[in-house]
Amino acid sequence: MQPLQADDPQSLGNYRLMARLGAGGMGRVYLARTSGGRTFAVKVVRPELAEDADFRRRFRHEVSIARAVSGPYTAAVVDADTEAALPWLATAYVLGPALDDVIDRHGPLPEASVRALGAGLAAALTGIHGAGLVHRDLKPSNVLLAADGPRVIDFGIARAVDGERLTSTGVVVGSPGFIPPEQATGEVAGPQGDVFSLGVVLAYAVSGRQPFGSGSAASMLYQVVHAEPDLSAVPEGLQALVGECLAKDPQARPTPERLVAELAPDGVPAALDGWLPGPVASSIAQHAARILDLDTPLRDGQAAVLRTPTVLDQPGQLDQHGQLDQGATDGSTGGSADSSADGRAAGSGDAHAPTRPEAVEPEGHTASRRRFLALGAGAAVLAVGGGAAWAFESLGGGPVRPRRHHSGPDTLDHDEPIDPKDFTTPPAGTSPKTLWHAQAKALSLNYEIPPMVIGNLLIVSGDPLVAHDVATGRQKWSVPDLTTPGAPLVYAAGLLFFTSSKYDGDFVGLDPATGKEAWRSRLGGKYDNPRPIAADGRRVFVIATVVADDAKNPTVIAAVDIKSRKVLWRKPRTKGAGDWAVAAATDGRHVVYADDQYNVTVRDAGSGEQLWTKPVGDDSAARPTIYRDKVIIGGPSMRAFDLKTGAQRWSLPSGHRNPFQAPLTLVGNTLYTSVYQDGVWAVDAASGKKLWKSDDLGQRYVPLEFVQVGHMLYGATYFATGGIYAFDARTGKLHWTYNDGVHDDGQWHITAAGRRLLATHSDRFYGLPAV
Numbered sequence: 211m212q213p214l215q216a217d218d219p220q221s222l223g224n225y226r227l228m229a230r231l232g233a234g235g236m237g238r239v240y241l242a243r244t245s246g247g248r249t250f251a252v253k254v255v256r257p258e259l260a261e262d263a264d265f266r267r268r269f270r271h272e273v274s275i276a277r278a279v280s281g282p283y284t285a286a287v288v289d290a291d292t293e294a295a296l297p298w299l300a301t302a303y304v305l306g307p308a309l310d311d312v313i314d315r316h317g318p319l320p321e322a323s324v325r326a327l328g329a330g331l332a333a334a335l336t337g338i339h340g341a342g343l344v345h346r347d348l349k350p351s352n353v354l355l356a357a358d359g360p361r362v363i364d365f366g367i368a369r370a371v372d373g374e375r376l377t378s379t380g381v382v383v384g385s386p387g388f389i390p391p392e393q394a395t396g397e398v399a400g401p402q403g404d405v406f407s408l409g410v411v412l413a414y415a416v417s418g419r420q421p422f423g424s425g426s427a428a429s430m431l432y433q434v435v436h437a438e439p440d441l442s443a444v445p446e447g448l449q450a451l452v453g454e455c456l457a458k459d460p461q462a463r464p465t466p467e468r469l470v471a472e473l474a475p476d477g478v479p480a481a482l483d484g485w486l487p488g489p490v491a492s493s494i495a496q497h498a499a500r501i502l503d504l505d506t507p508l509r510d511g512q513a514a515v516l517r518t519p520t521v522l523d524q525p526g527q528l529d530q531h532g533q534l535d536q537g538a539t540d541g542s543t544g545g546s547a548d549s550s551a552d553g554r555a556a557g558s559g560d561a562h563a564p565t566r567p568e569a570v571e572p573e574g575h576t577a578s579r580r581r582f583l584a585l586g587a588g589a590a591v592l593a594v595g596g597g598a599a600w601a602f603e604s605l606g607g608g609p610v611r612p613r614r615h616h617s618g619p620d621t622l623d624h625d626e627p628i629d630p631k632d633f634t635t636p637p638a639g640t641s642p643k644t645l646w647h648a649q650a651k652a653l654s655l656n657y658e659i660p661p662m663v664i665g666n667l668l669i670v671s672g673d674p675l676v677a678h679d680v681a682t683g684r685q686k687w688s689v690p691d692l693t694t695p696g697a698p699l700v701y702a703a704g705l706l707f708f709t710s711s712k713y714d715g716d717f718v719g720l721d722p723a724t725g726k727e728a729w730r731s732r733l734g735g736k737y738d739n740p741r742p743i744a745a746d747g748r749r750v751f752v753i754a755t756v757v758a759d760d761a762k763n764p765t766v767i768a769a770v771d772i773k774s775r776k777v778l779w780r781k782p783r784t785k786g787a788g789d790w791a792v793a794a795a796t797d798g799r800h801v802v803y804a805d806d807q808y809n810v811t812v813r814d815a816g817s818g819e820q821l822w823t824k825p826v827g828d829d830s831a832a833r834p835t836i837y838r839d840k841v842i843i844g845g846p847s848m849r850a851f852d853l854k855t856g857a858q859r860w861s862l863p864s865g866h867r868n869p870f871q872a873p874l875t876l877v878g879n880t881l882y883t884s885v886y887q888d889g890v891w892a893v894d895a896a897s898g899k900k901l902w903k904s905d906d907l908g909q910r911y912v913p914l915e916f917v918q919v920g921h922m923l924y925g926a927t928y929f930a931t932g933g934i935y936a937f938d939a940r941t942g943k944l945h946w947t948y949n950d951g952v953h954d955d956g957q958w959h960i961t962a963a964g965r966r967l968l969a970t971h972s973d974r975f976y977g978l979p980a981v
Contacts, residue, residue: 211241211501221628222298223291225252236269241501242300249501255297259602266297273299278893281337283330284362285480304361305498309415310350316489316880318418321445321704322746324796326485327353327360328412329474334362335408335466339401343745346399348407349388350414357494359482386430387420391458394431402460408469411440417443418838420838421456427844442534445799483705485748486848487797495665496964545561608881642947645966645977647684650676656693660915660959661970664701664722666969668961671708677725680963683977689724692718702745705729709741717742717752717770725937737768742883743794746799746815748772751801753783753792769818779818793833793872796840800853802834802841810834810843812853822856833872835881837895846885850898860898864888875916882923884912886906890925890935904942907935917962919980929959934969935962949975 214220218240220227225242231251232239236259242252259265269292274589276299277288290299307657309327313319319327331353338345345352347364385515386394390406393399413421420441422430439456441449453471463474472479551587653671663667667677667686675689693699693708700707705719705728717740733740737754744751749769756764768780770980783805794803801815804826811823826843835842840850840859846869850859864870868886875882880901881893890912892901911932913925923939926932933949948969956972967978 214240219254219296222252222254222294222296223289225289225300226252227252241303249303250300251303252298252300257296259294266292267299275343276301278341279338279343280341281334283359285335303501304354304356304363306354306356306361306494306502307497308351309353309355309360309411311413312355312490312493313350313415313418315493316487317879319490320487320798321351321416321447323485323487323490324412324416324448325473326481327355327415327476328408329470329478329481330360331362331408331411331474332466332469333478335401335404336470338362338404339466344399344401345404345407345636346389346393347385347402348411349385350411353788354409354461355486355490355494357498359487385426386427387422387434388462389431389434391435394434395807400460402463405455405463405466405469406457406460408466408502409463410454412448412450413439413441413444413858414444416448419443421452427840447799451955474538509532523923565673632907641946642979642981645979646681647950648683648975650973650975655956655970655973659699661961661965661975662699662701662706663961663968664706666963667722668963669699669706669722670970675720675725677722678975679806680966680968680977681872683975689720690726692720699740700742700745700752700774702747705772707742707745707750709739711791719772729772729775731770733768733770733775733777737777738767740768740770741792743767743792743803744796745772746796746798749778749815751794751796751803751815754778765815767818767875769799769801769815781813781818781820794835795834797836800836800841801834802853804834810841810851812841814857821854824851824856833874835874835876836906837876837879837881840895842873842874842876842881844872846870846884847876848881848893848898850895862893862898862900871912872915873915875918877916877918880939882916882918882939884914884925886912888912890923891938892939902942904944906937906942906944913959914957917967919962919965919967922980924960924962924980926958926969930958933958934967934972948978950976 214227214229218227218230218238222240222242224244226244228241230238230241231241236748237253237255238918240252240254241904242250243331244250253416255265255269273290273292277290287299287301291297292299307315331348335345335348345362347361352362354363388407388410389553390399390403393403410421413419420430421441421444422433422437424430425442426886435458439453441453448543451464451469454462454464455469455725470478502883534976625817633645633973638788650670650672655670659671661671663680667682668680669823670676670678671693673693674688675692676688677686678684679686692710698708701722704721707717707719707729710716710718710730716726717731717733720726721728733754736757737752738757738910740752742750742752751767751769751770753765753767756766765783767781767783769774769778771778792803792805794801796802796815800812800816800821802812804808804810808825809823810826812821813819814821826845833843836853837850839853841853842848847861847863851857851859864885866885866888868888870883870885870891872883876895880894883893884888884890888903889907890904892903893899894901911927911929913932913935914928916923918924920938921939922945923937925935930952933947935947936945937946952971952974956970959970961968964981965980967976967980969976969978
């Protein structure tokens with residue numbers, strides 16, 4: 211997104227232009243807003259094209275095509291003026307990134323997410339083909355990921371099935387590697403061609419690579435026409451269906467209706483419930499806040515300051531299941547544009563978005579903003595960034611002034627303005643200014659449990675369980691007598707799950723917006739002290755003791771359905787294994803956990819079937835991390851094992867008497883960890899190759915947990931005399947350290963919300979700029 215420049219219009223029709231989103235061969239795309247605060251992408255034709263009568267005819271045709279398509283997972287024009295001096299069209303703005311950007315940043319999606327993606331895209335094709343159209347350019351950059359499902363955008367080369375061809379003889383239209391064989395040879399592709407492209411997109415989404423390889427356009431077109439696809443990296447559960455989509459014979463490919471039935475047997479909305487991994491959902495929430503918190507147009511050269519979204523300040527937005535209260539929505543769905551050179555813009559969702567009078571929505575506080583951030587918070591499993599985000603705000607024609615951060619009842623500092631220079635990199639060796647700090651009162655913290663960021667709240671485990679505003683440090687709510695000491699907190703489907711001491715060990719889900727109970731289950735009264743260890747958005751995985759008449763009371767692992775609150779499956783655990791030192795992870799297909807008997811176990815998340823288990827010879831360092839088709843653990847050597855078979859894929863020794871410490875922090879394709887007295891390491895998760903090691907700490911205490919914001923890596927130490935360290939994530943160079951000077955027995959923890967770091971030390975909480 212770029213500021214508006216002198217030659218940019220200030221408004222078009224009823225739309226006030228806010229910023230540039232991109233430019234392409236046809237014209238520029240702008241972020242725009244109505245007087246009621248709804249956000250749209252507006253595509254404006256270049257002046258020289260507007261004077262071309264043939265182009266105007268094609269433009270009218272493109273607009274008519276887009277208007278003919280409807281449905282929740284497709285892009286549709288909501289407004290246009292094809293006869294204006296500079297013709298334009300407006301689409302609602304999809305609050306989410308393109309699929310290729312997500313894969314580049316986060317790596318391949320888990321199978322469950324790709325199944326949901328495929329169901330949404332197949333439903334989109336059903337609507338497109340039902341309107342008598344063929345997309346003909348379905349590719350990752352034309353698929354946007356929103357919290358409530360994917361959106362197909364850009365019908366720029368789509369034409370009616372029985373209409374005129376866009377290309378002349380011998381010219382191939384579309385993206386090499388994603389178009390079907392018939393289109394690659396210059397023929398007119400029908401609806402079955404879109405199914406082929408969908409198969410390529412799904413293979414790419416789940417594996418991170420194209421099934422027909424990469425290279426020159428000619429090479430890729432040849433492979434599409436003559437070679438068989440490489441589906442070796444596609445999970446077995448998807449291989450057959452993706453293979454059918456990629457059949458050379460168009461008639462052998464499945465219909466979109468059949469794809470929907472196979473990928474989403476319970477319906478597309480059910481498949482898309484909590485469909486994205488936590489880091490992806492978090493980045494969507496950040497993207498949404500950056501866009502929706504823009505209050506005035508960004509002009510070239512104008513400064514900007516940070517503003518915090520306040521969605522969770524609004525009561526009653528999430529229902530008891532962590533879903534959006536429909537009374538808080540405005541009925542509109544987002545749209546998108548892209549800032550890349552090709553201007554892959556003008557996606558949208560609901561073609562009927564303007565259904566409610568805009569006058570009821572005050573400027574800058576639209577229901578669509580509340581709607582998305584509530585969805586974003588509901589979808590995100592806690593990860594880096596956590597679901598809150600920051601955005602630029604300009605305050606009008608004069609110099610930009612910072613917003614003030616107001617102290618709450620527990621803050622120690624006075625109300626003072628935040629200077630924009632606080633978010634610039636300080637000189638080397640200089641720690642940043644503390645934005646706020648707060649001290650909890652009468653709080654018995656669960657020191658071993660890191661804090662969480664959910665929406666714009668910092669959640670700290672203890673008695674009471676408390677939530678503080680990430681922007682000000684002000685306490686938002688506090689609930690005593692809820693959590694069991696040392697019990698983990700698991701966030702999924704918009705709820706915070708834990709074992710409650712208040713309700714005799716019941717399994718409880720808390721609404722993080724209000725701190726009130728929204729979900730509770732005794733699990734049929736058959737389990738004692740269920741402790742959540744992981745969740746995938748549909749299920750919570752717990753360890754528990756089976757209530758029985760004899761004295762053995764075997765320990766089990768079980769999966770609990772979040773919607774029905776019923777136990778889906780349970781399996782016995784290793785005899786004698788305790789329930790206090792279990793660390794787990796899930797990718798939606800597998801649940802992986804390490805126990806206090808030094809075992810790592812992998813189970814099928816859907817059935818509970820054990821795929822493999824093996825001793826790892828170390829305890830706390832065995833906390834598992836899932837990366838694509840591998841599970842990675844620390845210890846004297848960092849090791850990667852095949853998720854399905856347990857076969858060792860690579861090993862990296864620490865080369866020191868001390869082991870790699872847990873937990874490993876995975877950001878994209880890089881693992882961050884530390885070795886006591888031997889610095890911080892960055893390791894390539896795919897190969898196990900050491901990327902760098904930071905020796906700048908010397909004999910100081912090394913960080914045990916990390917969070918990355920942009921190109922900076924931040925670490926927190928266990929010991930009070932350490933504090934927070936900031937490194938360049940690309941080189942490992944130490945930039946600064948931060949310590950509050952309080953030397954007690956409490957350890958440091960760190961997380962992040964957009965460009966703000968949130969640190970805790972004992973019963974003290976701090977907001978720091980991520981610079």
